Every structure is written in structure tokens, then in C-alpha cells.
Amino acid sequence: MTDLNPADANLAARLPEGVLRPVSDAYLDEPRGRLHGRAGLIAAPRSVEEVAAVVRACAEARVGIVPRGGGTGLVGGQVMPEGPLPLVLSLERMTAMRGIWPEENVLIAEAGMTLHAVREAATGAGRAFPLSLASQGTAAIGGCLSTNAGGVAALRHGTARALCLGVEAVLPDGSILRDLKRLRKDNTGYDLRDLLIGAEGSLGIITAAALRLIVPPAGVGTAMLEVPDPAAALSLLALAEGRLAGGVTSFELLSGQGMDFLRDTLPEVRLPLPQARWSVLLEVGLPEGLDPAQALEGLLVDAMERGLVRDGVIAQSGAQAREFWHLRESLPEANRRIGAIASHDISLPLSDIPGFIRDADVALRQGSDLRIHCFGHLGDGNLHYNLFPAKGRRREEYDGARKALTEQVHEMVMARGGSFSAEHGIGRLKVGDLARWGDPVRLQAMRAIKAALDPLGIMNPGAVLG
Amino acid sequence: MTDLNPADANLAARLPEGVLRPVSDAYLDEPRGRLHGRAGLIAAPRSVEEVAAVVRACAEARVGIVPRGGGTGLVGGQVMPEGPLPLVLSLERMTAMRGIWPEENVLIAEAGMTLHAVREAATGAGRAFPLSLASQGTAAIGGCLSTNAGGVAALRHGTARALCLGVEAVLPDGSILRDLKRLRKDNTGYDLRDLLIGAEGSLGIITAAALRLIVPPAGVGTAMLEVPDPAAALSLLALAEGRLAGGVTSFELLSGQGMDFLRDTLPEVRLPLPQARWSVLLEVGLPEGLDPAQALEGLLVDAMERGLVRDGVIAQSGAQAREFWHLRESLPEANRRIGAIASHDISLPLSDIPGFIRDADVALRQGSDLRIHCFGHLGDGNLHYNLFPAKGRRREEYDGARKALTEQVHEMVMARGGSFSAEHGIGRLKVGDLARWGDPVRLQAMRAIKAALDPLGIMNPGAVLG
Structure with a gap:
């Protein structure tokens, strides 16, 4: 710690013994590489009392604190690329x-x-x-x-x-x-x-x-079902909820574009419904006395009669269920390999989803050759709506369009009463979106609470409210 | 509105037209009659804009506002018996x-x-x-x-x-x-x-x-099961959750004392398990393909084999299920007729409940002839732990002991990591308890938030924080 500047050295001397770690990139990155953090000090306290001592020392020294867990956040809440050098407070030693x-x-x-x-x-x-x-x-x-x-x-x-x-x-x-x-x-x-x-x-x-915690359900069933369109997927969800008394654990929307990306980047991933333009990955957790595969079979027959499902595969083993999930979980990696122009973590009122997908598709393709990969947690109204270059083109070619595209997506989402950040948060990358789209009364109340609890503004400076 | 004092008349003149109602007891009472409110004005706005106009006028006039819904709260949050006369803001006309x-x-x-x-x-x-x-x-x-x-x-x-x-x-x-x-x-x-x-x-x-909202479950089943003691009831809950995959909707604890109260005050209420010292009212909501009565039968057999249940009745019709619920819902009325010395709306970590019930029983009965009626939402760890006079005595005879009894109950609850207000809130009747038992850091943060959002202190003055 000999190369610290005098202010950091002064703060370092007031921290509990042994909490400091060498400053290294491991504490300064975020998964998508969009922001790179900076830090004067890295502290890894071992107890809540040590965390409190670090916070008090930072408050006295007026040094900002960037808390860091696993560092997997997607909106830059864990990295501070600008402003006076902060202390990064890692929770890595509080793992009991x-x-x-x-x-x-x-x-x-x-x-x-x-x-x-x-x-x-x-x-x-x-x-x-x-x-x-x-x-x-x-x-x-x-x-x-x-x-x-x-x-x-x-x-x-x-x-x-x-x-x-x-x-x-x-x-x-x-x-x-x-x-x-x-x-x-x-x-x-x-x-x-x-x-x-x-x-x-x-x-x-x-x-x-x-x-x-929960008591694990007696039986778990998993299926992939091809649906004609997103509206049918939503009707299928309502049907499943009615039949299964809240037993639907997951209801994920998958699209043909995602299958194509998997074929192109991860050809080893098996595709149970290779031709489906839209499909759903469904998991249910059910009581004793009900065979999950039979319950899903009953749902499948009912849904096919109603025209909500065209084809389907019900997992016959845990291994097959894991295979379905492996497909779902490979999508982010496939996306990474293709390289998105822009990603959007949006949510919508459930009944607005089909209209949004239809209208956004038309609007975004107008005069553009980009590819749209829309997938995600349909049951929650939460879509990952990501835009990719046309095949054979590089994302950099769309650099000039990126901002306007995101603006266009968010505008369509907000017009339908949706959210521009469903599950990722604001961090630093969406501070501008919050300022732009947030209800002014809500923002004012948030600022009042921030000022009341953190009058010095040392807690994760620049995150959320900017 | 001719008999208003000048300050209220001045405020009244600044309110939206037609929002005022005559001051009457209907806006000033609470169900248990422990507090009686006062008001300078009663306003019943018809829209959020009118609510906002009333609030702005009160803020300018520095007049406190007591919001009022149905007036059924049990801790006096809806009545302000002391201090400068407030405006009671009734939501009765916003019912769309x-x-x-x-x-x-x-x-x-x-x-x-x-x-x-x-x-x-x-x-x-x-x-x-x-x-x-x-x-x-x-x-x-x-x-x-x-x-x-x-x-x-x-x-x-x-x-x-x-x-x-x-x-x-x-x-x-x-x-x-x-x-x-x-x-x-x-x-x-x-x-x-x-x-x-x-x-x-x-x-x-x-x-x-x-x-x-939820999609109603395909089948609903209801049962009353006699358990040897509260510990067995908790094991029964875990067994039911394991068998029924989260399908347990309600899990209410009933006691022999409650049955005695019903016999004494509401003899028309039918008691399916008249001799049970402890019993549970269980409701389940289950998927299609499972007969709820059969599922409960399976649970009953399993639980009896494990010694968790002694006897049980499974409702064979909606009418019988309603009868079980009628019993449960008659308990508060029976309590009112008997007349409690002190009532406590407590919660505890689930595994602390048997020990608390046992220890509190011993402690409270020491040198006292009071009757304990302990019942409630066992699945949530939430008990209504109410103390009553011995048979033939009047509650007034215990007036001197009331405060110490409540103190004793809350002390035992807090020592086990519980809460002195599980579902009723703080209102005005538990302000002292919050000051006494609340974590000082939590209270300080609450006060900071209150001051930040309501610097004039006009919103329900005296409630929650005093």
C-alpha cells in the first residue's frame, strides 16, 4: 500500500486492520465490458462491524463507497468510472x-x-x-x-x-x-x-x-411447447394457471431467432422444436398424487384443442428437463457471441405484449436489416428485447443508430405502461433513462429519501439517481 | 358549516366545492371503542385531484390530516383524540x-x-x-x-x-x-x-x-384436524406443504379455550371437534386431477401415522367448509362478548411458537386466574394472544394488572425475536411499544424519511412515530 496518494493513505490508516486488498481489475469490471471502474482503495471487511467501521471512516473522509458482491450486475451499479476515486467495498469475505x-x-x-x-x-x-x-x-x-x-x-x-x-x-x-x-x-x-x-x-x-425457503414440490415437470404466436402463449399461461392452481414455476418465451443464434454459435445445444417460430419453456411443481408428465400431457391436449399449442415435448426424465433448461440458459451466451447492437430488459402489462412485439417488429425493421431476438420471462411480462446486426454485418456498423434504436424501443414500452428496466435495475447505465422516463413526483421523493439517509452522498455515488 | 371556528372556516373556504361533510361520530370512532377521535372538518373528495387539493390546502393551513377508509383498524390509526383539530379525509367517495x-x-x-x-x-x-x-x-x-x-x-x-x-x-x-x-x-x-x-x-x-389477482384453484378442500399440541401443528404444516406443493392456503390454530368461549357466547356455532384442546383449520387449493377431499384424506392418514393428528373432519361440501370458517370467524365476536383484559397481535419465528405458548402459559398463570385464548394464523407465525378474566369475574377487576400483563407478553415475544404487531400495525395505540421495542437505528431512519417526505408533519400526526 506504499503507492497510495496522501488522502487514500490517510483513509487507509483509519480502516480496521487487514481489510484492505490490492487494487486490481477483478474489482473494477462488469460482465459486458461497457464500463471500467476506478478505485482508490479496495476493502473486504469480515464482519458487519468492520463494514460499519469502513463506512464511518469513508463518511469522515468524504470518500464514496461502491459496494460489490459477485460483480455480475448488467447496468454498472458495481463500477464507478468517473468522479473522485471511491473505495470499493467487497463483500467477498462475508460468506457465512x-x-x-x-x-x-x-x-x-x-x-x-x-x-x-x-x-x-x-x-x-x-x-x-x-x-x-x-x-x-x-x-x-x-x-x-x-x-x-x-x-x-x-x-x-x-x-x-x-x-x-x-x-x-x-x-x-x-x-x-x-x-x-x-x-x-x-x-x-x-x-x-x-x-x-x-x-x-x-x-x-x-x-x-x-x-x-420453500418445501420442494413433490413432483416437477418440464415441457417445451410450440405456440402460434405470443398471444397464444399468454392464453396458454392462463389455461395452465387455471388447471394447475398456481403450480406454474417458470414460463419462458423462446423465439425462432434464438434457435438460429444457437445453431450458429453453439451447434452442440439440442433443439427439441427446431422449426418453432415461437415456443414456451414451461416448468411446473405439483402436489403428491399428480404425475407431472401426465398433468402436462393433459394441459398439452387441452391447449392443442384450443389451438394454443401446435406441437410439444414433455421431458421424460430429469436429464431431458436439464437439456431444455440448458437451451434456455445458453441464449445469453449465444447473444454474446453474435454481439448485440442494443439490449433491452423491458416489462409490459401482460395483455400488451402481443401488440408490442408486433408493432415493435414492424417499426424497427422499417428501413433496417437488423435482427430482433425477443425472449424471456413471459409469465412476468419481462422480455429481453435485443437487437442484432444483419447476418454478415458487424455491430460497429450500427454504432450511429444504437441510441435512436433504444430510444424507440423504450418509447414504445413506456407508451404501453411498461418499464425500461424490469429486472436489471438502473445502476449507472440507465440513469439517463430514469431521469427521462421516471415520474417526476417519484424522482423527487426518491431524491428526498436519498438526501435524508445519505446526506453526504457517499453511498454508491452516481448510481440510480446520478 | 356555520359553526366552524375561524381557522377551520378559512381552510374550508379553500377546499374544492362540495367535499365537506358534517362532522359526525361515524368518522371519529374505532371498532374497540378505546379511542375517540376529534375533527375540525371532514372532507370526502371524489378524485385524486380533489385529494391533492385538500392536502395542499391543509399544508398551507398547517392542519393535520387523518386519512380514513372503512375505519376498521384496531390500533387507532384512523382516530386522533388529541392535539390541534385535524381534517379527517374520508375515501368513501372514491369507490370506482x-x-x-x-x-x-x-x-x-x-x-x-x-x-x-x-x-x-x-x-x-x-x-x-x-x-x-x-x-x-x-x-x-x-x-x-x-x-x-x-x-x-x-x-x-x-x-x-x-x-x-x-x-x-x-x-x-x-x-x-x-x-x-x-x-x-x-x-x-x-x-x-x-x-x-x-x-x-x-x-x-x-x-x-x-x-x-389469481386464477382460482380447480379444487378447494377444507378440514379441521385435532392436534396433540402446537408443535405437532407445525410439523403438520411442514408435512402438508411437502405433500401439496405450496397448495396450503390457510392454516389457522384454534384452541379449546376458544371452543369454550363459543359455547358460552354463541351456542349456535357448531363445533366439529368439541373436545379438542388444540386444532387446526386447514384450507387447500389444488390443481385439476386431484380431488381435494382425497388429498386431505391422504394427509390425514399420513399425519395420524406420524402422531401429528388425533382426529379430523374433512368438509364434504361447500356448506360444511363454510361452517368451519364460520366457527373461525366467530372467535373475535366471542372474544368481544367475553371481554378481553388485553389483546396481543404477535408473531414469532415458527419454531419458537411451541416454546412461547408453553412458557407464556406458565408465566401468566402464576398467581393469576386469568384465561388465555391463543389462536390465529399459525402458518404465518401470527397469534392473537388474548387474556380474559376468570369465569365469573369482570375485566375491570384486572385494570391494575393490564399494563404489566401486556409488558410481560411483549417481553417474552421480543426475547424470541418476535413482533409486538404482526398484522394490525402501530396506529396510535402501539406508538409506545414501537418506541420501546423498535431498533433505534430503524427508528432513526424512519424519522429521517418522515421528515424528508412530510416536513410539516401534517400526514396523520401522531400515528406510527408519535
């Missing part, structure tokens, strides 16, 4: 499971525990933690909560917010909020938990959380 | 359903719509709104949200907070937050919705809400 109560369906995890580790711990106790994301091997549970992560089972179990009973957090003044309750109901004042969840580290640092 | 989208499971209701009316509207469209409370005929949906109401189906569907997608609200400065989104996922900044929900009108007035 503080306790598990299978009989109450509760687990208390420290923020640095990976989502994968939380899921494994729950499974090891005969329970399940139903938050499920492609990046779960790296994503930390603290980051999942701070960004209110969504994923493929939110339809049934909600986003991260719905799976959290209580948090421990360090507030911007260094005080420790101890609210790790294992309670389903607690109406004793303002909902600070849900305020910290989704605040992307701009109101405090979540250091641990009491998480809600 | 603004829209319903059955295909997306969404309904938008104005705040004054009763919970019953919301439920009927959902049912009329082939859907269901799963919030269910004894007072639903009177309780307004705005009040249900402002107090984050719980009820008998929170185990499966969550409290009011979990059933709300977006709100329209008037903030303390009279600005209108327009956030009536019909989206499942929207990560665009701080969670103001959940901050307003449960704030009991102290941060703003919810004027409308986008509510989440």
Missing part, C-alpha cells in the same frame, strides 16, 4: 451461512454468499431457495437483493424482494440496522427492508439477510 | 373500479372500494383477490394497503403488500404519485410503493392501487 431453520423455511446468509451456495445450503436441508439466475455461481446474495434480482422462477415465487424476510445493513452514517427477523408478518413501521432492496447500494449496504 | 384485466390477473381499485367489493369484482371476472379478513365488508382497500393487512390467506398469497403491483397516492406536499403500474417486474428506483404500504397514512394517502 449464519443459520438455517428448515422447519420454518428460513435461512440467514451473509451478503457475500453466492446464490448458488445459498441454493445448495437450502437443498442440503431438504428445502429450496427458489431464486434462480444464469449467473448464480458468481452472483452474491447481497447483490441479488440490492438489485432485486428476478430470474426464471419469479412467476411463482416473486423476485428477490419477495424472498427476503429481513436484512442486516450498514446505513450511510455507519450505523447498523439489525432487522434479521425470521417473521412472515411484522407491521411495526416503515418498510426499510424493501427500501434497501432494489436501492442498488445507494442507501446502505446489505450485509446479511433472512431468506424465505 | 378503474379497470380489470382478467387475462393479466390485475384489477385497479380506488382506495374507498371495500375489500368485499374488490373480491366480488374479481370473482365476477373469473378470478380471485386472495386477501381475506373478517372485516372485509367494511374495510376499504386503501386502508388494507396502508396497514398492510394480513388475514387468513397470507400463508399462500402474502399480506396486502404482496398483492399490490402499484399505487396512486397523494404525497404530503399535495403532489400526485402516479405509479399504477400493472407490472410484475419493475426495477426502476426506490420502492416507494412498499414504503407507502404499511405507513398507515403517515407518508401520504393511497388513492388507488393496481392489485394482483
Whole structure:
């Protein structure tokens, strides 16, 4: 630590012993490489008390803090490329499971525990933690909560917010909020938990959380069903919900464009419905006494009679189900290899989705040869609506069009009462979108809360509100 | 309006035409008669714009506002017995359903719509709104949200907070937050919705809400099962959840004391398990292909083999199921007729419940002849733990002991990581409890938020934070 500037050296001397780490790229990147962070110091505290001590020292020194979990966020909330050098506060050493109560369906995890580790711990106790994301091997549970992560089972179990009973957090003044309750109901004042969840580290640092587990369903079934169009997919969802009493865990929309991308980039991925222009990956969790494959068979027959499904494959084994999911989870990698011009994480009222997909398709293709890959968590109204170069062209050729394309997509989404950030958050990449599209009254209230809790503005400066 | 004092007359003149109502007791009471409110003016605006105009006028005149829905709250949030005379803002004229989208499971209701009316509207469209409370005929949906109401189906569907997608609200400065989104996922900044929900009108007035509906399950089954003790009831819950894949909608604990109260006060209520010391009222909602009575039969046999259930009755008809629910819903009336010394709306970590019930029973009976009626939403860890006079004695004889008894109950609850207000909120009756038991860091953050959003302190003065 000999090459620190005097201000950082002064701050470093006031931190708990042994928390500093060498500054390295591992703490300064984000997955898509759009932003590169900077840092004066990297601190990796071992306890909530050490986190509080770091925050207090930063508050005194007026140094910004960028909290960092697994670093998998997609909107740059974990990297600060501009402004005075911040301290990056990594939760990597707070990885303990503080306790598990299978009989109450509760687990208390420290923020640095990976989502994968939380899921494994729950499974090891005969329970399940139903938050499920492609990046779960790296994503930390603290980051999942701070960004209110969504994923493929939110339809049934909600986003991260719905799976959290209580948090421990360090507030911007260094005080420790101890609210790790294992309670389903607690109406004793303002909902600070849900305020910290989704605040992307701009109101405090979540250091641990009491998480809600589930008893795994007796039977799980998985199917891929070809649908004539997105409207039929939505009718299929309603039909499935009616037949299965809330038993639909996942309902993912897949498109022919995605199949083409997989063929081109990951030819080893098997495609059960290779010709489908639109299809749905459906997972159900059902009670004892119902055979999941039979229940899905019944749904398939019913849906085909109604013209909602053209063809379908019901997984006959866990291996086949994993194969379906492998296809779904390979889509982001295929996208990466093709190279998007622009990606959009949007949500819409469910009944607006068919109209949006139709109209956006027409509007965006007008005078353009781009390819549209639209897929995602249809059951949640959450689409990943991504634009790609025509075959044989490079994304750079569209550099001049990128901004206008995103503007056009977001405009169509907002006109239909949708959201320009369904599950990824604001971070730094969508600060401009929030300023542009956010309700002014809402923004004013957010700024008032930020100023009240973080008057020095040291918590993740520039994130969310800019 | 001729008998107004000059200040109120001045304010009245600045309100939208026709919003004033005569001051009457109907706006000043609460169900248990513990507090009686006062008011300078009663206003019943017809639109969010009129609510905003009233709030702006009150802000200018520095007059406090007490929002009022159905007036069924149990902690005095709707009545202000002390301080400068407030304006009571009744939502009684905002009762429109603004829209319903059955295909997306969404309904938008104005705040004054009763919970019953919301439920009927959902049912009329082939859907269901799963919030269910004894007072639903009177309780307004705005009040249900402002107090984050719980009820008998929170185990499966969550409290009011979990059933709300977006709100329209008037903030303390009279600005209108327009956030009536019909989206499942929207990560665009701080969670103001959940901050307003449960704030009991102290941060703003919810004027409308986008509510989440469900597709009703194909089959519903209801049973009353006698259990040896509360610990067995909890094991039964875990067994049922494992067998039924999250299909348990309600799991209510009933006690022999409650049966005795019903015998004494409402002898017409039929008791299916008249001798049971502890029993459970269980409701399940199941997929097509499973007969609910058969599924409950299977659970009953399994549970009896494990020694978790001694006896049971499975409803063979809707009429019988309603009879079981009638019993459950008659308990509050029986309690009223007996006359409680003290009532407690507590929650505990599930695995602490048997120990709490055992220890509290011993502690409270020491040197006392009181009767304990412990019942409630066991699946949520939420008990109504109420103390009654010995048979033949009057509650007034225990007046001197009341405060110490409540203190003792809350102390035992808090020592086990529980809550002194699980579903009723703070209102005015539990302000002292919040100050006493609330985490100081949490209270400080709450006060900072209150000061930031309501610097004049006009929104429900004295509620929640005192």
C-alpha cells in the first residue's frame, strides 16, 4: 500500500486492520465490458462491524463507497468510472451461512454468499431457495437483493424482494440496522427492508439477510411447447394457471431467432422444436398424487384443442428437463457471441405484449436489416428485447443508430405502461433513462429519501439517481 | 358549516366545492371503542385531484390530516383524540373500479372500494383477490394497503403488500404519485410503493392501487384436524406443504379455550371437534386431477401415522367448509362478548411458537386466574394472544394488572425475536411499544424519511412515530 496518494493513505490508516486488498481489475469490471471502474482503495471487511467501521471512516473522509458482491450486475451499479476515486467495498469475505431453520423455511446468509451456495445450503436441508439466475455461481446474495434480482422462477415465487424476510445493513452514517427477523408478518413501521432492496447500494449496504425457503414440490415437470404466436402463449399461461392452481414455476418465451443464434454459435445445444417460430419453456411443481408428465400431457391436449399449442415435448426424465433448461440458459451466451447492437430488459402489462412485439417488429425493421431476438420471462411480462446486426454485418456498423434504436424501443414500452428496466435495475447505465422516463413526483421523493439517509452522498455515488 | 371556528372556516373556504361533510361520530370512532377521535372538518373528495387539493390546502393551513377508509383498524390509526383539530379525509367517495384485466390477473381499485367489493369484482371476472379478513365488508382497500393487512390467506398469497403491483397516492406536499403500474417486474428506483404500504397514512394517502389477482384453484378442500399440541401443528404444516406443493392456503390454530368461549357466547356455532384442546383449520387449493377431499384424506392418514393428528373432519361440501370458517370467524365476536383484559397481535419465528405458548402459559398463570385464548394464523407465525378474566369475574377487576400483563407478553415475544404487531400495525395505540421495542437505528431512519417526505408533519400526526 506504499503507492497510495496522501488522502487514500490517510483513509487507509483509519480502516480496521487487514481489510484492505490490492487494487486490481477483478474489482473494477462488469460482465459486458461497457464500463471500467476506478478505485482508490479496495476493502473486504469480515464482519458487519468492520463494514460499519469502513463506512464511518469513508463518511469522515468524504470518500464514496461502491459496494460489490459477485460483480455480475448488467447496468454498472458495481463500477464507478468517473468522479473522485471511491473505495470499493467487497463483500467477498462475508460468506457465512449464519443459520438455517428448515422447519420454518428460513435461512440467514451473509451478503457475500453466492446464490448458488445459498441454493445448495437450502437443498442440503431438504428445502429450496427458489431464486434462480444464469449467473448464480458468481452472483452474491447481497447483490441479488440490492438489485432485486428476478430470474426464471419469479412467476411463482416473486423476485428477490419477495424472498427476503429481513436484512442486516450498514446505513450511510455507519450505523447498523439489525432487522434479521425470521417473521412472515411484522407491521411495526416503515418498510426499510424493501427500501434497501432494489436501492442498488445507494442507501446502505446489505450485509446479511433472512431468506424465505420453500418445501420442494413433490413432483416437477418440464415441457417445451410450440405456440402460434405470443398471444397464444399468454392464453396458454392462463389455461395452465387455471388447471394447475398456481403450480406454474417458470414460463419462458423462446423465439425462432434464438434457435438460429444457437445453431450458429453453439451447434452442440439440442433443439427439441427446431422449426418453432415461437415456443414456451414451461416448468411446473405439483402436489403428491399428480404425475407431472401426465398433468402436462393433459394441459398439452387441452391447449392443442384450443389451438394454443401446435406441437410439444414433455421431458421424460430429469436429464431431458436439464437439456431444455440448458437451451434456455445458453441464449445469453449465444447473444454474446453474435454481439448485440442494443439490449433491452423491458416489462409490459401482460395483455400488451402481443401488440408490442408486433408493432415493435414492424417499426424497427422499417428501413433496417437488423435482427430482433425477443425472449424471456413471459409469465412476468419481462422480455429481453435485443437487437442484432444483419447476418454478415458487424455491430460497429450500427454504432450511429444504437441510441435512436433504444430510444424507440423504450418509447414504445413506456407508451404501453411498461418499464425500461424490469429486472436489471438502473445502476449507472440507465440513469439517463430514469431521469427521462421516471415520474417526476417519484424522482423527487426518491431524491428526498436519498438526501435524508445519505446526506453526504457517499453511498454508491452516481448510481440510480446520478 | 356555520359553526366552524375561524381557522377551520378559512381552510374550508379553500377546499374544492362540495367535499365537506358534517362532522359526525361515524368518522371519529374505532371498532374497540378505546379511542375517540376529534375533527375540525371532514372532507370526502371524489378524485385524486380533489385529494391533492385538500392536502395542499391543509399544508398551507398547517392542519393535520387523518386519512380514513372503512375505519376498521384496531390500533387507532384512523382516530386522533388529541392535539390541534385535524381534517379527517374520508375515501368513501372514491369507490370506482378503474379497470380489470382478467387475462393479466390485475384489477385497479380506488382506495374507498371495500375489500368485499374488490373480491366480488374479481370473482365476477373469473378470478380471485386472495386477501381475506373478517372485516372485509367494511374495510376499504386503501386502508388494507396502508396497514398492510394480513388475514387468513397470507400463508399462500402474502399480506396486502404482496398483492399490490402499484399505487396512486397523494404525497404530503399535495403532489400526485402516479405509479399504477400493472407490472410484475419493475426495477426502476426506490420502492416507494412498499414504503407507502404499511405507513398507515403517515407518508401520504393511497388513492388507488393496481392489485394482483389469481386464477382460482380447480379444487378447494377444507378440514379441521385435532392436534396433540402446537408443535405437532407445525410439523403438520411442514408435512402438508411437502405433500401439496405450496397448495396450503390457510392454516389457522384454534384452541379449546376458544371452543369454550363459543359455547358460552354463541351456542349456535357448531363445533366439529368439541373436545379438542388444540386444532387446526386447514384450507387447500389444488390443481385439476386431484380431488381435494382425497388429498386431505391422504394427509390425514399420513399425519395420524406420524402422531401429528388425533382426529379430523374433512368438509364434504361447500356448506360444511363454510361452517368451519364460520366457527373461525366467530372467535373475535366471542372474544368481544367475553371481554378481553388485553389483546396481543404477535408473531414469532415458527419454531419458537411451541416454546412461547408453553412458557407464556406458565408465566401468566402464576398467581393469576386469568384465561388465555391463543389462536390465529399459525402458518404465518401470527397469534392473537388474548387474556380474559376468570369465569365469573369482570375485566375491570384486572385494570391494575393490564399494563404489566401486556409488558410481560411483549417481553417474552421480543426475547424470541418476535413482533409486538404482526398484522394490525402501530396506529396510535402501539406508538409506545414501537418506541420501546423498535431498533433505534430503524427508528432513526424512519424519522429521517418522515421528515424528508412530510416536513410539516401534517400526514396523520401522531400515528406510527408519535
